[in-house]
Amino acid sequence: MDLNLTNQVAVVIGGASGIGLATAQAFAAEGAVVAILDRNPAAAEIAAEIGRETSVATYGGILDATDFEAVRRAVDDIEAALGPVVHVANTAAIGSGKGGFPFWNLQPEDWRAVLGVNILGAVNIAHAFSPGMVERRQGSFLFLGSVAGQIGSQTDPPYSASKAAILNFVQCMAKDLAPHNVRANVLNPGMVSTPLQARVYAGQVAHLPVDQRPSYEEWAAEKIGRLVPLNRWQTPEDIANMIIFLASDRARNVTGQSINVDGGWVMHW
Numbered sequence: 084m085d086l087n088l089t090n091q092v093a094v095v096i097g098g099a100s101g102i103g104l105a106t107a108q109a110f111a112a113e114g115a116v117v118a119i120l121d122r123n124p125a126a127a128e129i130a131a132e133i134g135r136e137t138s139v140a141t142y143g144g145i146l147d148a149t150d151f152e153a154v155r156r157a158v159d160d161i162e163a164a165l166g167p168v169v170h171v172a173n174t175a176a177i178g179s180g181k182g183g184f185p186f187w188n189l190q191p192e193d194w195r196a197v198l199g200v201n202i203l204g205a206v207n208i209a210h211a212f213s214p215g216m217v218e219r220r221q222g223s224f225l226f227l228g229s230v231a232g233q234i235g236s237q238t239d240p241p242y243s244a245s246k247a248a249i250l251n252f253v254q255c256m257a258k259d260l261a262p263h264n265v266r267a268n269v270l271n272p273g274m275v276s277t278p279l280q281a282r283v284y285a286g287q288v289a290h291l292p293v294d295q296r297p298s299y300e301e302w303a304a305e306k307i308g309r310l311v312p313l314n315r316w317q318t319p320e321d322i323a324n325m326i327i328f329l330a331s332d333r334a335r336n337v338t339g340q341s342i343n344v345d346g347g348w349v350m351h352w
């Protein structure tokens with residue numbers, strides 16, 4: 084399916100790893116011009132590699148999304164290098180690195196960093212990128228939520244709460260931006276094997292004696308078998324495919340939505 088994204092500038096924040104990296108690659112494969120922003124110092128090299136593989140123009144920069152002035156400067160730098168930004172996908176997020184079950188296994192202080200990146204970082208991105216899109220009357224935002232934000236997940240309570248908050252803020256964004264022909268949606272993955280997922284596993288098994296800890300694969304297979312009707316992992320590419328579809332004009336009437344690519348884990352009606 085031609086998504087007509089050729090030469091449109093797409094920015095992926097958190098694009099140096101996992102779902103974000105697959106998203107940057109998918110935009111590039113569709114001919115979009117791609118910028119990767121990530122706190123990982125390898126962001127520029129990763130973006131350059133995508134450029135070499137696909138022959139699209141790319142930009143890579145180090146960014147901590149919790150620093151609003153830095154996000155604002157990144158918008159200017161990208162637009163000077165590549166042109167006006169059309170699509171923004173924010174895949175940057177962290178977990179607490181600790182396991183809930185119950186929530187008091189964490190301390191209130193454990194919430195601060197998670198909310199700082201996952202919700203306040205997203206707010207910074209919304210504020211920094213919206214003015215240009217509004218002025219040009221063109222654009223799409225995509226924020227990563229999670230099934231954890233939809234089901235009161237006990238796994239990592241601050242992470243779950245941050246993902247519920249992003250759903251609500253994106254609905255607000257979608258309403259405010261709609262008169263300006265700018266869309267905003269949330270995509271909720273289920274179980275995707277990435278460095279973030281490996282850290283969730285580590286937090287979950289940390290309290291068990293070493294000889295009683297399941298392997299990562301055993302832990303994931305049990306969880307997926309219990310919770311995911313399709314009984315399989317979602318891949319970063321599964322998520323990226325939906326992200327680039329939602330960015331494209333094929334989804335031009337989709338805004339303010341929360342869409343799951345989760346193997347059927349959470350079903351709404």
Ligand SMILES: NC(=O)c1ccc[n+]([C@@H]2O[C@H](COP(=O)([O-])OP(=O)(O)OC[C@H]3O[C@@H](n4cnc5c(N)ncnc54)[C@H](O)[C@@H]3O)[C@@H](O)[C@H]2O)c1
Nearest residue numbers: 097100101102122147148174175176227229274275277279
């Ligand atoms: N992996 C899953 O199963 C899963 C499930 C549901 C939701 N998600 C969501 O998908 C998104 C991507 O997750 P992933 O699994 O690919 O994780 P990941 O850890 O592989 O990638 C996240 C990227 O975000 C970057 N990042 C973190 N904090 C940042 C900051 N302050 N500023 C800039 N960059 C920052 C990291 O450096 C990393 O490159 C996240 O929003 C996550 O919550 C993932």
